[in-house]
Amino acid sequence: MDLKRSIYKKIYNSKDGNIDWKWNEKKFNRIALVNRLIEKTGGLNSNYLEIGCDQNELFDSVTCFNKIGVDPASGGTHKMTSDDFFKDNKKKFNVIFIDGLHEYSQVRKDALNSLDCIDENGWIAFHDFLPANYLEQHIPRLGNGWPWTGDCWKLAYELSQARNIEFKIVEIDRGVGLMRKTSADYFVPDFSDDLLKSEFDKFLEILEELPLCDFEEAISFIG
Helix, strand or coil: CHHHHHHHHHHEECCCCEECCCHHHCCCCHHHHHHHHHHHHCHHHCEEEEECCCCCCCHHHCCCCEEEEECCCCCCCECCCHHHHHHHCCCCEEEEEECCCCCHHHHHHHHHHHHHHEEEEEEEEECCCCCCEHHHHCCCCCCCCCCCCCCCHHHHHHHHCCECEEEEEECCCCCEEEEEECCCCCECCCCHHHHCCCCHHHHHHHHHHCCEECHHHHHHHHC
16 A cells, blocks of 8 residues: 555646546446445345435446335335334445435444344445545535535545444545444444544545555455
């Protein structure tokens, strides 16, 4: 990782405040990764939950029969907020993908609720953990003319410091988080006092501490 970190520092241009993650050069995306998780858990019989479905780009591409998609606006199977869904949910899931409201406080709630209903050997994945610049991660969203990751990266930092949780960020598709708990006695620290009002400069500060990996390393991590 030392070589990679030195590269990140070089590609960050302090003049325009932009990280060139070279997303267009990546040969895989979140669909490929989620389907690998499905394959390794229950295959066609996996229980899959997706939070935030939008136009069903991912949801319709997941290769299992037992799928629930939650979105208050469009897509999925349940038109409701994730908070309302988790409040009444009694199911366990093999794979959960979180791509809902891209705000730290909400994605943190979605993560904790997902940890409560993930199968013992299940996986939780996240979208948009690696912003490229100040505009992409700004809360609230400043416009629709560019990608928006929001400040989900703040949760990523907490997960990197969690106890009895394995966590990595795959360098594809604007940063796909991968998480599994290794014990029922897990703990996710709450750094909100420090992170809540933090901006892109804080992300640059903690970037070296995030467990980044490429797609091949992610496949080995999944097993």
